[in-house]
Amino acid sequence: MFIGHEEVDDLALGSVVLGTGGGGDISLSKLMLHQAITTHGPVRVVDAGELDPTGLLLPVALVGASVGFTEKLINGGEAGRALQAMEEHWKRKGVAVLPLEVGGVNTLYPLVVAAELGLPCVDADTMRRAFPKIEMTQFTLAGITASPLIAVDVKGNVAVFDAVDNATAERFIRSCVVEMGMFAVMSCYSVTAKQCVDHAILGSMSYALEVGRRLSAIQRGDVGAWDEFLGFADAQILFSGKVVDIERRSVGGWTRGTVSLEQLDDASRTLRVDIQNENLIALEDGIALATVPDLISFVDVETGTPMTTDDLAYGQRLHTIAMPAHDGWRTPAAIELVGPRVFGYDIDYVPIGGTK
Amino acid sequence: MNRLRIGIDVGGTNTDAVVVDESGRILASCKSPTTPNVQEGMERVLDDVTRGIDSAKIVRIMLGTSQTLNAVIRRQDLAQVGILRIGAPAAMAISPLAGWPADLVAAVRGPVDIIRGGHEYDGSEINPLDEAAVRDFAMSCQGMVEAIAVTAVASPVMPAHEERAAAIIREILGPDLPVTIGSDVAGTGIIERENTAVLNASLSFIARQIVAGLAGAMARRELSAEIFLTQNDGTLLVADEALQRPILTVGSGPTNSMRGAAYLSGLANAVVMDVGGTSTDVGLLVDGFPRTSAHNVEVGGVRTNFRMPDLISVGIGGGTLVRSEPLVIGPDSVGYRLTRQSLVFGGDTLTLSDLSVASSRAKFGTNPEAAEGIPAALVSAGMHWVDERLRVLSDRIKSSRGELPLIAVGGGAHLVPDSIPGISKVIRPEYAGVANALGAAVAEASGSVDRNFAYSASSRDACLDEAKATAIERAIRAGADPQLVRITTVNELPMSYMPGDCARVIVKAVGPILDYRVRS
Secondary structure (H helix, E strand, O other), rough: OOOOHHHHHHHHHHHHHHHHOOOOOOHHHHHHHHHHHHHOOOEEEEHHHHHOOOOOOEOOOOOOHHHHHHHHHOOHHHHHHHHHHHHHHHHHOEEEEOOOOOHHHHHHHHHHHHHHOOOOOOOOOOOOOOOOOOOHHHHOOOOOOOOEEEEEOOOOOOOOOOEOOHHHHHHHHHHHHHOOEEEEEEEEEEEEEHHHHHHHHHHEEHHHHHHHHHHHEEEEEEEOHHHHHHHHOOOEEEEEEEEEEEEEEEEOEEEEEEEEEEOOOOOOOEEEEEEEEEEEEEEEEEEEEOOOOEEEEEOOOOOOOOOOOOOOOOEEEEEEEEEOOHHOOOOOHHHHHHHHHHOOOOOOOOOOOOOO | OOOOEEEEEOOOOOOEEEEEOOOOEEOOOOEEEEEOOHHHOOOOOOOHHHHHOOOOHEEEEEEEEEEHHHHHHOOOOOOEEEEEEEOOOOOOOOOOOOOOOHHHHHEEEEEEEEOOOOOOOOEEEEOOOHHHHHHHHHHOOOOOOEEEEEEEEEOOOHHHHHHHHHHHHHHHOOOOOEEEHHHHOOOHHHHHHHHHHHHHHHOOOHHHHHHHHHHHHHHHOOOOOOEEEEOOOOOOEEEHHHHHHHHHHOHHHHHHHHHHHHHHOOOOOOOOEEEEOOOEEEEEEEEEOOOEOOOOOEEEEEEOOOOOEEEEEEOOOEOOOOOOOEEEEEEEEEEHHHHHHHHOOOOEEEEEHHHHHHHHOOOOOEEEHHHHHHHHHHHHHHHHHHHHHHHHHHHHHHOOOOOEEEEEEEHHHHOOOOOOEEEEEEOOOOOOOHHHHHHHHEEEEEEEEEEEEHHHHHHHHHHHHHHHHHHHHHHHHEEEEOOOEEEEEEEEEEEOOOOOOEEEEEEEEEEOOHHHHHHH
């Protein structure tokens, strides 16, 4: 599969839905990807299974405050330095770029890096949604270390961490990112193609593209497009309502908030969605209808536009969509890593559409 | 002495003007088609509206104009712009003008460079400004450009590098070359701010043309009023400011219309429904100003970080076509041919205006009897469809469940029913036809702040107070009466990752213009 100019819009749409309210402002990463495709041609996306099983994969992601990125952008040379440092650590060349987070800007950014380095990009990731912390990956569940973790800033400063566990790696990168001017390019979880086949979520990039194509059909007004989208993503419309209250605040470097929606047909019904960077819990009358790690996303009722938390405003009419997380997130061990209690909620995980 | 104001709005179709006295009374109004030579139409309404008025009493003239927007959309009369970005090694990954339509790039792009400098969020330097590179850039622009745009990373926090670079460029290329700096025209977001700065610089000619045109017209009529232009948010720029920042006038049309509706109805909080021949725009007035969109808007295909009035448009207008069996209404319209093609004007095309006459909502036409021949079932089904669509439309724009009044304006306002669920009453003001010019005539001065604060350094209240005081000071500098200036917007956007509970704070202050003779 190749990602060319024609695929960028649909891929970006799918990324916003998988970003579940977080994942940053997609528009700048779209510009970067268009620019990379213009310069280097369409980006080749490969299955991990096509690669030499012993081949080294180079994971990459942007990490930090999205407002820092929209003001400073990046230099463009960061990923090359980070991946070079990773290759030096392993004393071997990488064979492909691996996305860590297919959700938000980190869906498109690895494609930019792959184009610039002349490498293919692997059709896989470690989340198939956006999560706010580095340890929240399928690789952590498989016992794979995030270290060495390499962060590079716009000036070319390189920081390398060797942390005893992945949660510690997360704490290190957060304080490092502040010193680096609010965001950095990061590489961690370097794995072989075989480890990727065994433990990553395969097909995430093509999945995001397919989700985006179906949203695009909704936006065009195609007949049956909503059913097609919901069927493909195994998703349901939890609630269709109007935003009547938004509260956002910054607490210890995290954006927390709640959004309240009033049902369009029945104003006595309200839904509350709790946010910590991403949408985490949807509650009606104190009862959880959907919880993390399942995906909760907002899509504009009229236009089919998926919305990030920053896009929300009073009066918008939104479908609250719930999509089951990848099966890898629905095990007891996974719930211990990314379930509601990890985010401080005293409730159990409520699987959308039941368990399989 | 009763001091008078003139408001003029140059729209795509019509140029309107009003004269308003100190108490806000409308003394004269007129409307005339916008002419290909805009100046001609503007002078005509100026003559019409001031006929019989003592010109010595006119102290202010406020102009709302679509000329700047049209220049961008049509890629006409745009200046060639030298583009300097300051921030390397940051801000390198996306080229200037990335994502712009090719024809607009061809119309404005001069020499482009990205040089070292810029600031971090906390106001510290990324790198010192590379002044030698600024000089090299200025030399490369010599004889090649008609304006320059300079944008530095984090300039809304710390504009020093933009200001220094602009000073160096003026030293080399002369004081007359228009130089736009990003922090003067837009807030956070380097790409959007640079886009806005480049568009602004490209409008240098047209801005001079507009201001000189109006000043000349006034001089010929021996009017000595102070000139203002209305900007996107419904407040005013004095003429000198408008010359520097013409991009801030590109979205004033819809804003003036809504501000005029607010003024005419005396309502600060209401739904405004503007029904034209082809479409209906509905917006929301909150505390006298249009609610703005959540998303950044594009101007001529270019992403900016402007917020424009949040309008929902649907294809319902007086000329909208009605087809029966099965009933299909619109979205096509006879548009301006309504007065020839609709049944009530002797034509053979069934339109919503015909249904409106048949159901006694409207009384007009050269042949109103023609409406009697329309089957009653069709009339009632058609009007029911309209009512339902307008109900959903007004409900979509409202931000809360409580009832609000609705102000109906525009030539097709007769389609709006007298009773709409969720709407307390429907108001149809007199002078609705010149709402735009009136919105300009009653516009106020404003000042705003858009910057980041770390609440933990002092306190949230102290930071908000500082932002409010700065906004008020800026509004007074823009001409607002210090006694009457007030805060109209306080918006806090929390920032993740930043230590110290950081937030981007956006505050706006607005106040009525203090007479320049009192001011100076």
